[in-house]
Amino acid sequence: MIYRESGQFITSYRADNRLFKLHQDRFSFYALLAFAFIVVPFIGNDYWFSAVLIPFLVLSLAGLGLNLLTGYAGQLSLGSAAFMAVGAFAAYNFHLRIEGLPFLVSFFFGGITAAAVGVIFGLPSLRIKGFYLLVSTLAAQFFVQWALTNFAWFSHNSSSGVITAPPLIILGHDFSNPVGRYLLTLTIVVALGLIARSIVKSEIGRQWMAVRDMDTAASVIGISVSKAKLLAFGISSFFLGIAGSLWAFTYLGTVEPHGFDLTRSFQILFIIIIGGMGSISGNFIGAAFIVLLPILLSVISNHLLSGAIDAGQLENFQKIIFGALIIFFLIKEPNGLAKYWQTFRQRARVWPLRF
């Protein structure tokens, strides 16, 4: 009866369009936000901010971007890291080359550039379907990495293609310390998360899901499939681009094109498989999983096995565990960890009864 919904009536379209219809959901969401914004900055230490929370937030955002494309619009992509790279390098160049451009605006422009590149590489999706589409996203992956390494202009003629983040000064405040970087990342990720949630609940999201489920049927009922697909590529790449600039500026500080290689794309794909395809909260759960599992494994090997496993072997075991988990999830719970949360909610709603 924790989730008692009796007495909560929806009497207007506005109320029906709310993000969280039940006030329990609303309350827990606000509580979570308050915790993340107010409590965490006081209780967290620098290690947690820099090595756990910031990468978690950035990867969640990247997962969100890919999930819009793959989970909602049904277009498989292995090029997510490329769009992150475009976002990162574009934001860097906008900031570098336009005097006095506010930080957030260069992030935004980075995202827009990534969106444009995403639409270009999404163009083949109008004619190519299913697995064949992998080829154009892989083309994006390899081409972007090559272009960023090969043309020194993108990295302001730095010898190895490495870009270094300028100090993060926004409205006169310096966000360069770990807490500041965390808060900045959190704000952007929460804002974009809410936007994503609104998008998938809107007409666009419904069109995407129709295209995902069966594009021929979607076009029969009058959905412009090509528009929906291109929009999905654009919006998804925008999110990935912002995630890329956050990865470069708030997480790592310095980044090179090889940081955005195919492995990163796979990592993002795993986030959405484990977290849950076609779910917003799934990205956060999946990203938490991906970030925490390696830490957990190394802690286990260091403390319980007193470092008996060397780093190379640990990496191999980590690979095996990831692979096994992915297959496990696909078999047992195709909707990912997010589904467990839904099941729990369903249970809580009828508690203490079972059904």
Next chain:
Amino acid sequence: MGFFFEVLIGGLLSGVMYSLVAIGFVLIYKASGVFNFAQGSMVLFSALTFVSLLERHVPFWLAFGMTMLTMIALAWAVERFVLRPLVNRPPITLFMATLGLSYIVEGLAQAVWGAQVHGLELGISDEPFEFLGLLLSQFDLFAAGVAGALVLLLSFLFNKTRTGIELRAVADDQLAALSVGIKLQKLWLIVWAVAGFVGLVAGLLWGARLGVQFSLSLIVLKALPVLIIGGFTSIEGAIVGGLIVGASEKLAEVYIGPIIGGGIENWFPYVLATVFLLIRPTGLFGEQTIERV
């Protein structure tokens, strides 16, 4: 002009090597509709097993047999633990399962045999020889011969034997094939084992060329555009696609590379494949699908 032909032939011959990887892939796609991303890891795994056995002074053919047994065991495990629970799921789910599989196989291969580079000597000289004024590599010609023999063998298997016909039935419609009494599990075992065999052959040839190391599993990335150009369901397509990709990427590297910067070999096949697909969305030899609502 001689130089052009040398590059072209070198490219065609290296394309044959891509085809070898692609063939294993086509086999699995044809028989089970699974887009097997793990083919590259299977190449790595088999080559690594083989070379590690050789290094432990196991005779050549015994090592070959033992590796083959390992690949059959792998095929069994894949059928039992991955494919059987996922029967009749959407292809995209199966694809992602093979992605997970490739992680397991890669991790396993390196956990068991270590990550260092192993040299592999097959006793075929890589001395170039001159033919009509062109320099050709003996090794590449040998690889081409092996690929040709494999294709003949496999098309015989697919077209003339009862198993082959059953395989084609399964490829067409899993559920229908099951309902007319075809043993899906046995067929999957066979086809994954055969794909393991093709992977082993590919792994040996590639390993002799580059050394047996982790990068072997990345060859799947070279095989993808080959498949896309040739079509997922055609072994002949894999050969033709391989030749096209091999030739064009070498020519592009030599003639376009200096203009826009080197290293375009990595993405050129993908751009080529994309352009190709815009003209023929199911590849050269792919089957046209009819869509109904």
